[in-house]
Amino acid sequence: MKLPAFFIAHGSPLLALEDNEYTRFLERLGADLGTPRGIVVFSAHWDSPEQLITVDGQHETLHDFYGFPYEMYSLTYPAPGDPALSRRISELFTTNNxxxxxxxxxxxxxxxxxxxKKMFPAADIPVVALSVDSLRSPEEQYNIGKMLAPLRDEGILLIxxxxxxxxxxxxxxxxxxxxWALDFDAWIADGLTAWDLPSLFAxxxxxxxxxxxxxxYGREHFVPIFYVMGTADEGRRAQLMIQAYQYGTLSLNCWMVD
Known part of the structure; x- marks a missing residue:
């Protein structure tokens, strides 16, 4: 079955400990999606001018933040990797030069x-992480996502x-x-719903x-939306699943694209 793809805001790391409207949404979303064959994530916290792919058979958990409660540093997510899926991604990138x-x-x-951790708490689904390049043009980012569209037909969840x-x-x-945050999110929502690439790219x-x-200094958090949109270039449908906020200036939203 062809899977949709998602842009998911990760907000504060404290979401891992919290129980609120947004975390409960993520739990329901994971349950609704069942068990994908694998998960591929373009991460805002891996910004590189070169496209990078994890190839591990087993992942460690990075605690790449500071100043949080001690409990945060004891949390782990020991998901396996999938070297075969990593090679498949490499093949798609190579085919597209x-x-x-x-x-x-x-x-x-x-x-x-x-x-x-909220969506698939058992950590038993293979994960492959991909870097983003915040200095590429939105069109380039979109086209990189487009290269991976075939994975959606192969049981792979793209995020x-x-x-x-x-x-x-x-x-x-x-x-x-x-x-101003509400106004910006509303403008983005209009562009996504209409799949207005000229406006969104500008x-x-x-x-x-x-x-x-x-x-x-934070453009890398925005650009994953273009990568994931590219994976849905064929259907060009976007649906807002939830909209919430943390601390007034962190939007917690999930967009499904198909």
Missing amino acids: LPHQPVLGRGLDHGIWVIL GSGGLVHNLRLLKQDDQPEQ YEKRAPHVRDAVPT
């Missing part, structure tokens, strides 16, 4: 394991993990979203409050 490199021993960053509104320098003490010039929502 995309230079890429295998990486052994990186581990899964929190942008990956925090959401997967882009990041955050559409992600500004750590403007965090608040409460979760009430700032109006988001840095057209989107309202773009410098607050996607600061230059």
Whole structure:
């Protein structure tokens, strides 16, 4: 069965410990998806000018954050890798003339394991992590995702993990979203629903409050949306599954594309 693909905001690492509307949504989503043959994640926390692919047979858990409760550093997500799936991805990139490199021993960053721990807590589904390049053009990012579209017909769940509104320098003490964050998310939602690639590709010039929502130091959290959209270029359908906020300036949203 052909699987949809998803953009999933990973928010604060504390989501791994929390029980709220968004974490319960992720739990339901995982249950609804059943057991994919494998999971491939474009992670905002792996930003590289070269396309990188994990090739491990077994992943370690990266605690790539600081200043959090001790309990966070004891959490693990010992998911297996899938070297055969990594080779399949390499074949697709090679066919499309995309230079890429295998990486052994990186581990899964929190942008990956925090959401997967909620969706698939048993950690028994193979995971392959892919880097993003925040300096590529949106069109290039979209086309890289498009290269992996065949995987959706092969039982593979494709995810882009990041955050559409992600500004750590403007965090608040409460979760009430700032109006500019709402306006930006609404503009993105209009573009996704209409699959308006010209507007979305020009988001840095057209989107309202773009410098607050996607600061230059945090562009890597936004770009996974383009990678995952590319995997659904054939159908070009997008559906907002949930919209919530943390600390006023972190949007927690999940978009399904098909």
